[in-house]
Amino acid sequence: MIGDIILEKKFSLTLLHWYHDNKRPMPWRESRDPYHIWLSEVMLQQTQVATVIPYYTRFIEKYPTIEDLARAEDQDVLKLWEGLGYYRRCHHFLAAIRQVRTHHKGKVPDNSDVFLKLPGVGAYTTAAVMSIAFGQALPVVDGNVIRVMARYYCLGEDSTKASTRKHILEKMSGLIPKESPGDFNQAVMELGARVCLPKNPMCPACPIHETCCAFKADTVIDYPNIPKKNRIPEYLVGLAVIVRGKTFLIQKRPDTGHLAGMWELPGGKTLNNESMEQALQRKCLEELGVHVQIKETLACVSHVYSHFKIRLTVFVCHEDKKTVNALKKQPILWITVDDLGNYPFPSANHKFFPALCSIL
Numbered sequence: 001m002i003g004d005i006i007l008e009k010k011f012s013l014t015l016l017h018w019y020h021d022n023k024r025p026m027p028w029r030e031s032r033d034p035y036h037i038w039l040s041e042v043m044l045q046q047t048q049v050a051t052v053i054p055y056y057t058r059f060i061e062k063y064p065t066i067e068d069l070a071r072a073e074d075q076d077v078l079k080l081w082e083g084l085g086y087y088r089r090c091h092h093f094l095a096a097i098r099q100v101r102t103h104h105k106g107k108v109p110d111n112s113d114v115f116l117k118l119p120g121v122g123a124y125t126t127a128a129v130m131s132i133a134f135g136q137a138l139p140v141v142d143g144n145v146i147r148v149m150a151r152y153y154c155l156g157e158d159s160t161k162a163s164t165r166k167h168i169l170e171k172m173s174g175l176i177p178k179e180s181p182g183d184f185n186q187a188v189m190e191l192g193a194r195v196c197l198p199k200n201p202m203c204p205a206c207p208i209h210e211t212c213c214a215f216k217a218d219t220v221i222d223y224p225n226i227p228k229k230n231r232i233p234e235y236l237v238g239l240a241v242i243v244r245g246k247t248f249l250i251q252k253r254p255d256t257g258h259l260a261g262m263w264e265l266p267g268g269k270t271l272n273n274e275s276m277e278q279a280l281q282r283k284c285l286e287e288l289g290v291h292v293q294i295k296e297t298l299a300c301v302s303h304v305y306s307h308f309k310i311r312l313t314v315f316v317c318h319e320d321k322k323t324v325n326a327l328k329k330q331p332i333l334w335i336t337v338d339d340l341g342n343y344p345f346p347s348a349n350h351k352f353f354p355a356l357c358s359i360l
């Protein structure tokens with residue numbers, strides 16, 4: 001028992017020293033503002049640090065305080081998030097910030113139970129913000145932490161199960177020091193991101209290799225235990241550039257669901273044995289009440305989301321008559337290519353915008 005406590009203490013101190021000497025500079029690490037730290041944690045979910053840095057910097061420049069963001073227009077915030085993906089994070093964060101302004105006097109709650117009730121806030125974000133911004137000893141568990149802990153303790157359980165996360169949370173709870181919990185959490189995540197890599201971990205350079213179970217047993221590659229994923233489905237999507245002179249039509253997606261509130265070209269997924277041309281003609285009729293004539297193929301692009309991928313084919317179309325009408329109550333607009341920068345579009349759309357700009 002006493003031996004375990006000494007080992008835990010040594011683990012924490014070793015990692016903290018390593019982190020102190022090796023941590024990468026990141027703009028949010030310069031800030032003590034809980035709002036900034038919270039934003040960085042939201043942006044970093046499923047996203048690489050290098051990708052997040054310019055988004056975070058632009059966001060903080062435009063909305064430096066909770067008050068600034070709470071007053072912003074949804075479309076302007078979404079436009080700033082455009083390209084970062086997982087747009088639900090953006091909607092939730094904005095809703096949570098507005099609640100903070102209305103119900104918490106504009107201050108991020110430092111009570112973990114209260115913070116956890118805000119929109120989009122889960123156990124990970126709570127632990128990260130409470131530990132880094134408020135110095136509370138709440139351990140984080142993310143993919144990097146799971147990998148480090150599974151290897152360090154030779155934990156062979158299915159790493160995707162809730163019971164495994166709970167087990168790792170218990171391990172982290174025994175290790176996290178009360179004096180610097182935020183640095184400790186970041187140290188474990190940083191080790192996972194830079195040394196204890198999924199493939200080719202750099203064990204000889206690792207500060208805790210002497211006591212790492214998997215390293216000593218030469219079984220590092222066996223951990224964590226990640227069951228093989230099923231192949232993700234691929235959808236075929238036909239999209240229409242409905243042209244009127246120099247303008248073309250865009251429509252807004254619903255305010256809930258996948259890519260909520262963003263703008264896109266009309267069209268949709270193929271059903272059964274439909275071709276992409278048939279799918280877009282059906283969707284234009286269902287949603288806009290218009291028969292479109294397909295003139296030519298403009299572009300074909302692919303895009304991968306977390307749970308599916310899409311293959312988009314974009315067709316230049318004309319209306320049979322000038323009858324376009326938003327039947328589904330989603331706003332529509334006729335814009336020129338010069339207006340593209342004024343509306344948030346999914347990343348997949350940006351892949352064919354150069355082709356669109358070349359014809360209009």
Ligand code: SF4
Pocket residue numbers: 148151152195196197201202203204206207208209210212213214215220
């Ligand atoms: S020794 Fe290797 S496997 Fe163990 S924690 Fe360090 S990098 Fe990961």
